[in-house]
Amino acid sequence: MSTPAAEHVPGLASADGIAARARGLTKAYGSGETTVLALDAVDVDIARGRFTAVMGPSGSGKSTLMHCLAGLDTVSAGQVWLGDTEITGLKDRELTRLRRDRIGFMFQSFNLIPTLNAAENITLPMDIAGQKPDQRWLDQVIDTLGLRDRLKHRPSQLSGGQQQRVACARALASRPELIFADEPTGNLDSRAGLEVLAFLREAVDALGQTVVMVTHDPGAAAHSDLVLFLADGRIVDEMQRPTAEAVLERMKQFDVIRAQSDGEGGGGGPSAVGAESGSGSGSGEK
Numbered sequence: 001m002s003t004p005a006a007e008h009v010p011g012l013a014s015a016d017g018i019a020a021r022a023r024g025l026t027k028a029y030g031s032g033e034t035t036v037l038a039l040d041a042v043d044v045d046i047a048r049g050r051f052t053a054v055m056g057p058s059g060s061g062k063s064t065l066m067h068c069l070a071g072l073d074t075v076s077a078g079q080v081w082l083g084d085t086e087i088t089g090l091k092d093r094e095l096t097r098l099r100r101d102r103i104g105f106m107f108q109s110f111n112l113i114p115t116l117n118a119a120e121n122i123t124l125p126m127d128i129a130g131q132k133p134d135q136r137w138l139d140q141v142i143d144t145l146g147l148r149d150r151l152k153h154r155p156s157q158l159s160g161g162q163q164q165r166v167a168c169a170r171a172l173a174s175r176p177e178l179i180f181a182d183e184p185t186g187n188l189d190s191r192a193g194l195e196v197l198a199f200l201r202e203a204v205d206a207l208g209q210t211v212v213m214v215t216h217d218p219g220a221a222a223h224s225d226l227v228l229f230l231a232d233g234r235i236v237d238e239m240q241r242p243t244a245e246a247v248l249e250r251m252k253q254f255d256v257i258r259a260q261s262d263g264e265g266g267g268g269g270p271s272a273v274g275a276e277s278g279s280g281s282g283s284g285e286k
């Protein structure tokens with residue numbers, strides 16, 4: 001599936017064009033000498049109706065950023081909004097409800113319930129919440145994902161790709177404002193991975209969903225509209241209309257900089273990264 005051109009210019013979208021926003025988002029783990037600064041004053045806007053990928057070296061803060069944006073983790077400083085709702089400062093119960101009602105999640109491990117069939121797995125979060133699915137929407141999701149003839153199958157009777165499609169349908173079922181996908185193709189072979197990426201793309205293009213995906217795979221990132229590059233807890237670059245080759249080239253620069261800073265005895269901070277970057281836009285949140 002081809003990736004359509006991104007019209008969105010990060011940082012310039014109108015307020016209602018932003019699905020999630022962070023300002024000065026800082027997350028430290030531990031205390032004293034063992035403190036790890038996982039996120040260092042990150043400013044980011046996630047555009048509504050777009051597919052955003054988050055990339056960066058291992059330990060750069062990708063999962064932490066996703067968890068803080070999704071209200072799965074508390075922040076040390078800064079503010080996070082989902083739409084117009086500031087989620088920093090919400091109580092646990094309010095956060096749980098907000099996640100349940102407004103966010104969909106897809107993880108590397110599909111997290112399907114083995115004793116439930118595909119249809120039951122898809123609607124489980126809504127059933128638990130006592131919500132009735134919008135049947136027309138659900139039908140559209142099931143047909144878009146090609147799951148119609150698999151609904152009565154249990155996870156063990158489905159291939160890995162089909163299981164991930166069920167997980168994708170489950171994330172979409174309640175028509176959430178925002179879908180977070182953490183390495184959604186990590187456990188799949190390349191063909192099944194491509195299928196899932198095509199469906200996420202379709203969820204954005206045909207169903208108008210907003211997707212944020214953390215990935216290590218330049219080929220996966222190439223399905224997005226915009227790639228945000230993290231290094232040492234900061235967004236150091238971004239690339240619109242990414243191609244796998246351009247993303248790979250950009251990622252190689254991280255390795256070069258890391259090798260250089262290792263050679264110098266460490267200390268190559270984010271400011272050392274990300275000057276020129278091929279197709280990077282150079283604008284927006286840095």
Ligand SMILES: Nc1ncnc2c1ncn2[C@@H]1O[C@H](COP(=O)(O)OP(=O)(O)OP(=O)(O)O)[C@@H](O)[C@H]1O
Nearest residue numbers: 029030036038056057058059060061062063064065
């Ligand atoms: N619960 C935790 N306690 C202490 N440190 C943590 C915790 N979670 C993450 N970190 C640290 O925060 C930093 C960012 O971690 P994070 O998992 O967000 O990185 P990542 O980019 O997602 O990495 P990977 O690509 O390896 O999954 C790392 O240095 C990590 O060791």
